[in-house]
Amino acid sequence: MTKRSAVSDKPIEHRVPTPGTVRQLYGTALACAKPGCRAELYTVNPDTGQHVLNSHVAHIHARSEGGPRWDPAMSEADNRDVGNLLLLCFPHAWEIDQVPDEYPAEMLRAWKQDQLADSERAHRSWQISDEEAREAVTPFDLDAVIEKISAVVPFNPRMRSRIETWQLAIRRGHAMRVSRLTPLVPAERRPAVLAWMAARQEPLVEVPVGQVRVLVGRLGAGKSEHALRWWGQAVQVAANDPDTEIPLLLPARHITASLELAIANELGGDPSGRCQVVIDDLDSVPLREAARLLAEARQLVHTWPRVSVLATARPGIPVPDEEKILIEPWPAQRGAELAKLALGDDIPWHLWNTETADLLTSPLTALGLAARVHAGRDVKVSRAQLLADLATMVIDSQSHEVADGTWQDLARLAVRVLGQSQPVTGASFGSLPLVRRLTATGLVVGDHTELTFALPVFEQYFGSEALRMGLADLETIAAASSFPRWRYALAFAVSTAIDHDQERLFAGLATVNPAAAFWILDEIADASTDRTHEGPSDEAIAALISRRDPTGEVTAEPDLAIRAGQWLRGAEQALLIGLGPLAESLARHRDGRLVQWGTWLQNGYLTLARSRDQLSPPDVVKLPEMFPSLGRWHRIEGIRFPTSDLGRWLRAQAALQEQLQNAIRRRTLPVPRTSTLARERLYLLAEFVYNYSATRRRRTIHLAELRDTVTKWMERVNRSVRSTWQGTGRSVDSDDIRWLAAQLDMEDGDTLLPPWPEGDQRGTGRWIWQTYSPELTLTLATDIVQHALIGYRQLAETSFPAFGDALGLYSMLPVRVEGLVRRPVNDENAYTIEMIVSLDPDRDAQRSDVPSVDLRLVPDDGHAFWTFSQQRRSAARTTFGQSPLQNVELPLGHTCPATSLAYRWLVQDLAGVGWLNNHHGLLD
Secondary structure, three states: OOOOOOOOOOOOOOOOOOHHHHHHHOOOOOEOOOOOOOOEOOOOOOOOHHHHHHHHHHHHOOOOOOOOOOOOOOOHHHHHOHHHOOOOOHHHHHHHHHOHHHOOHHHHHHHHHHHHHHHHHHOOOOOOOHHHHHHHOOOOOHHHHHHHHHHHOOOOHHHOOHHHHHHHHHHHHHHHHHHHHOOOOOHHHHHHHHHHHHHOOOOOOOOOOOOEEEEEOOOOOOHHHHHHHHHHHHHHHHHOOOOEOOOEEEEHHHOOOOHHHHHHHHHOOOOOOEEEEEEEOHHHOOHHHHHHHHHHHHHHHHHOOOEEEEEEEOOOOOOOOOOEEEOOOOOHHHHHHHHHHHHOOOOOHHHOOHHHHHHOOOHHHHHHHHHHHHOOOOOOOOHHHHHHHHHHHHHHHOOOOOOHHHHHHHHHHHHHHHHOOOOOOHHHHOOHHHHHHHHHOOOEEEOOOOEEEOOHHHHHHHHHHHHHHOOOOHHHHOOOOOHHHHHHHHHHHHHHOOHHHHHHHHHHHHHHOHHHHHHHHHHHOOOHHHOOOOOOOHHHHHHHHHHHOOOOOOOOOOOHHHHHHHHHHHHHHHHHHHHHHHHHHHOOEEOOEEEEEEEEEEOOEEEEEEEEEEEOOOOEEEOOOOOOOOOOEEEEEEEEOOOOOOHHHHHHHHHHHHHHHHHHHHOOOOOOOOOHHHHHHHHHHHHHHHOOOOOOOOOOEEHHHHHHHHHHHHHHHHHOOOOEEEEOOEEEEHHHHHHHHHHHOOOOOOEEOOOOOOOOOOOOOOOHHHHOOHHHHHHHHHHHHHHHHHHHHHHHHHHOOOOHHHOOOHHHOOEEEEEEEEOOOOOOOOOOEEEEEEEEEOOOOOOOOOOEEEEEEEOOOOHHHHHHHHHOOOOOOOOOOOOOEEEEEEOOOOOOHHHHHHHHHHHHHHHHOOOOOOOHHHOO
16 A cells, blocks of 8 residues: 655645545545544535645645655556545654655555544544535636736745645755765665664753753764754644744854844744744854854844744854753764664674774764774774764765865865855856766755755865865964864864874964864873873883974984973973963063973983073973972973873973963963052052061051062072962962062052052941942942953953954953942841943944943842843853853952952953863852
């Protein structure tokens, strides 16, 4: 028995049924034939039933001769006969169409009999004569009417019937799945893989009505498949619920104007009911565009409360915790099931290892592993190497060579795709024969409007090929603005390069964008070989340096201890160049140059000493002993010499990040000496020195006495390697005293007062804020926020000039601030005062202007805060994650409130661009 359904993969063909067919169909079924499904197919009304019947019968017979569901053993008349017709709801018809072999004729006949029996019981009183049946099929030239209307009315999606819109959505979803599987899974295995994917029982993601969620996972984690399952469920609901819009699946690159306009264009108007929207692949557009789309999505769900939005993105795009849904790694067993379906057999047991199990934890790498086994390659491969090899495996599977010109065209296409946010059309890229050559590779998909790679991993792979061929410039693609879209291309380029070229490429990357180098290290570097207690042999160290030295200059050094030091110093030096002015805060410098190093090598462990002030040449000298006295050395450390391929870069990264965290923790990053942050630090250190031996704390500092004490402390600093003074909850060292002495040279007058005043009312309260009147509280809050913004800008300009615009809050400057200050009333448990501030770009100001800050004092009932936050909830986040709407504590009575707030913003930015990993302890 051949199944017929209301779902068609071809244009609907209206046919006139015979009167006999009409008589048997009329009133035949009110519900879907599949057991357990009660979806209504149509409603019969004795007065208007023939019109409903005509429309429904036409859709049921929407198949052309020789189509995929015709039974060749039956005549055309038998195929068309009502006895061979099974009525199904749209979702179940589509589901059965995908895997017809799982629904044999006997099963469908049983469904048919049950359907007829149910109909007979329900509609015994409904009869139709032959004459009425002939009237039901009176010819009506619908096509002619549609043609006349279309000639005068512009096309609008609302002109499609609901079933046509539904069918189009189904075909799009199916095409998306098939296009992703085609390069990786042989044609004969695809139906099994599709059926397995459809049958997965894991919970769907949840997106509450009127809210936004973002699926976040690394390349190949299955984000699009999760989104497609959520969207597919909505499609099934929409099939039988006229109050639900057919859900939308929008690639981010196709949203060239506003999100609201894109949705209206797809729907043919504003959403009139429940509507679920997927924005796929936010990584395909620049970070600013991705941030804009998410901001518009947040605003959209407030404008249309029955709309919900689910987006997909890789880590790096800023998403607040309440919106983020992290894609968890698969269990290896699930990946093994998928690989078996794609391969047609189990992965041979002798190929299993630790790396194999790790590669089975995501769908893309599981399919890639199956393709690798099918190609006869070994599977002891890193994740980056596996992904980079996918394109060549697809080419190899076609058993023909791809011309160099085509390979170069693929690289050129990747540059276009990664370099612009708009779709790349075939006509704009090249001639029709060229486009056909690209699509013939199986790596590129072309339609009437866009030319894309079948998988995002292919565009990243050919991006790396473009870099190798010289079609892309490292300085351009590794820059802060473009790196997020090129990051996997750069990771592939680094991971697939041979030893010398890998070092040369990574050194260039480090000098252009250290944050990019840090990300790539986290993605591809394997430091497991450097975690053993046993040190490497001298032979292993010498072989590593010789094998990877890109210039041969380090290898020429005869002494292995000096050679090892030069090798490690080269990586740190490259990263310091990329860090620019910040370098002097992270590594010992003199006169703008990195000081000399001393090294001692024994049993695979290196003693590394940094000179206090000695400059090269030479860059590295050999220490006289393994543990030298400090004397001329500023700092001495012992490390196991790293012998993993990128081990020297991992060591340099860890060393510099440690120093950056230390500088942030101590709040010692450079700022102009006239800055409020410098004034706060000046008083903090001065008060510590002035009251160091005092019996009681004195707020007013007499500069003459302070200078005398600082002079004595400087004598100790000058005759010691490093001095430290401990106080109550605080310590200062030699560098602090040097800075204080230099800062005091700029001070006039006789006294130094605190940068912020004491409270203006004495009370018996428990907390310091209770000693401040409401009026003074509001004044100080305004001034602290204003000076914190100025101080933040100064920190970014002084230490991060090359990457300031990559920082989240800095990219918003100049800003104007509105906010509320909530001062508790008679609350003994409230230890601080809360503020909520909204930082909005000020297009009329200059970045160096004093920011406008407008704060208001509000009652302590929470309602004003809630209203303020709801009104500004949809505000666009910055490129790297800073929220314009922030809750901030007002530390009244603290010495450095502006410094604390400025560093808080800076730390959040640095974490967003990957310069800090464990940053939560630095926000205090």
